[in-house]
Amino acid sequence: MTRWAIFFIFMFVVGQLIALMVEGGGFAVTRLNGAVDSDDVTVTVDNTNNFLSADIAHPAYIQVGNEIMSYTAKTATQFTGVTRGAADPQTRRATTAAAHADNAKVMTLNVSAMDSFIGYNITTSGAAFGALDAVKLVGGFFVNLPKMLLWDYPWLTGPWVIARYLLFAFSGGFIFGVAMLMLTLAQAIWRV
Numbered sequence: 001m002t003r004w005a006i007f008f009i010f011m012f013v014v015g016q017l018i019a020l021m022v023e024g025g026g027f028a029v030t031r032l033n034g035a036v037d038s039d040d041v042t043v044t045v046d047n048t049n050n051f052l053s054a055d056i057a058h059p060a061y062i063q064v065g066n067e068i069m070s071y072t073a074k075t076a077t078q079f080t081g082v083t084r085g086a087a088d089p090q091t092r093r094a095t096t097a098a099a100h101a102d103n104a105k106v107m108t109l110n111v112s113a114m115d116s117f118i119g120y121n122i123t124t125s126g127a128a129f130g131a132l133d134a135v136k137l138v139g140g141f142f143v144n145l146p147k148m149l150l151w152d153y154p155w156l157t158g159p160w161v162i163a164r165y166l167l168f169a170f171s172g173g174f175i176f177g178v179a180m181l182m183l184t185l186a187q188a189i190w191r192v
Contacts, residue, residue, distance in 0.1 A: 005180040008173025015170050016148055019156075028052075028108040032064065033077065036104075038097040043069065043079045045106050052108070056081070061089055064106050068095045149174070 028050040036043055043062075051074060054060035059070040062079060068088055072081030084097035146152075149171045156164040 002180065002184060004173075005177030008170060008177040009181075012170045012174035012177075015167060019151065030106050032100055032102055032104045032106060035102050036064070036100045038084065038099050041080070041082045041084070043071070043082050043106070044077055045079070047077060048074045048079065051079075054081075059083070060108075061086065062106055062108060064100045064104050065098065066095060067098050067100070 030045045030047055030049075030051075033044045033046050043064075051062070052060035053074065054070075054072050056072045059072050059081075061068055061070050063069070067084070068086045069079070070083045070086040071079035074080065085095050087094050151164045151167045151171070156167075
């Protein structure tokens, strides 16, 4: 039974990693709501759900086409305080500000996808990590676990919704696998 539990847990984790790669930016993906000129400092989108909150000291990053932008605040439908043509926070490679058409895909960067999953901005945190940050990390996991179990990714809609329903088998196996491993652990502790 333990082999099946480990198999389903493994397949669920691998499936989630593949889903993040296909998504091209993780949990936070939206579309532009109107064209954007190369000098606009406010970017209007369909929604900013699941994008990182940011401030002047700790900006967050989005990508539209080949351009990376940083922002210092967000509302329900806008990124504000946008710096156009920002450097990639991982590679420090510079990008160029450009105009973007309505409905262009807006996504977090790969590092920011992990940040949005755990609810903590790793790229700008430095070395400081306190007890409150640990609570945020655990909280971020529990906020995003339902999204993962339901395979709630924008690309798994339309004709791909069938794949989403098939992936529910991995979610069920994951839940069963974790329960079985916890039961095995509890039995091992009880015997000691």
